[in-house]
């Protein structure tokens with residue numbers, strides 16, 4: 001369980017708050033985090049992962065949180081397996097355990113045949129999967145994924161979705177995205193951010209219920225209803 005209590009956050013270089021009065025808990029199940037550019041989604045996930053600390057309020061996690069950044073960096077000179085093993089080692093695994101863990105996680109994301117390839121030589125979609133394997137290698141009970149499918153072609157996007165579906169139910173997942181299609185298949189809850197606040201948080205059926213009935217763009221119309229304008 002990851003709990004945000006009365007969290008405000010501002011970047012040092014800026015005067016205004018980017019996260020405002022956030023009180024929210026993420027636990028089991030799959031939550032999609034929607035919101036326009038600059039709403040604060042990445043910042044919220046970084047606060048959840050402990051990459052950033054709140055300006056005021058508190059963020060507490062009762063067990064491991066794994067985070068996948070918006071841009072996964074390929075470590076120069078390292079193979080995929082070495083890169084994933086490094087993440088496990090950083091979290092306290094011994095060298096040999098980290099090495100084994102990396103193989104298991106790369107298999108989990110369907111990259112077993114790429115484990116000895118230099119990470120810098122992977123495709124964009126493969127590198128994202130290495131990023132997911134890195135997050136999984138820390139044995140989290142909650143995964144925070146920042147726009148994991150942005151910029152991927154439809155086949156790679158589907159591949160990523162299948163991998164998420166294949167994760168054990170005990171792992172909670174929060175995914176920030178701009179893609180509002182097929183929410184029902186992939187998620188149970190929807191959180192919508194706007195200007196640093198969570199302005200909506202409920203189940204997928206409740207979210208879909210806001211939209212124009214029978215519209216093929218029903219999810220988008222729900223999203224527009226919440227934000228009160230065209231998006």
Ligand SMILES: Nc1ncnc2c1ncn2[C@@H]1O[C@H](COP(=O)(O)OP(=O)(O)OP(=O)(O)O)[C@@H](O)[C@H]1O
Nearest residue numbers: 011013014018035036037038039040041042043044
């Ligand atoms: N390192 C930083 N320093 C200063 N301001 C930042 C920094 N990172 C983000 N911001 C600002 O904080 C606000 C929230 O940004 P954030 O990246 O969290 O939004 P987002 O909802 O993830 O956006 P997007 O959908 O475009 O990824 C924006 O106004 C952004 O310009």
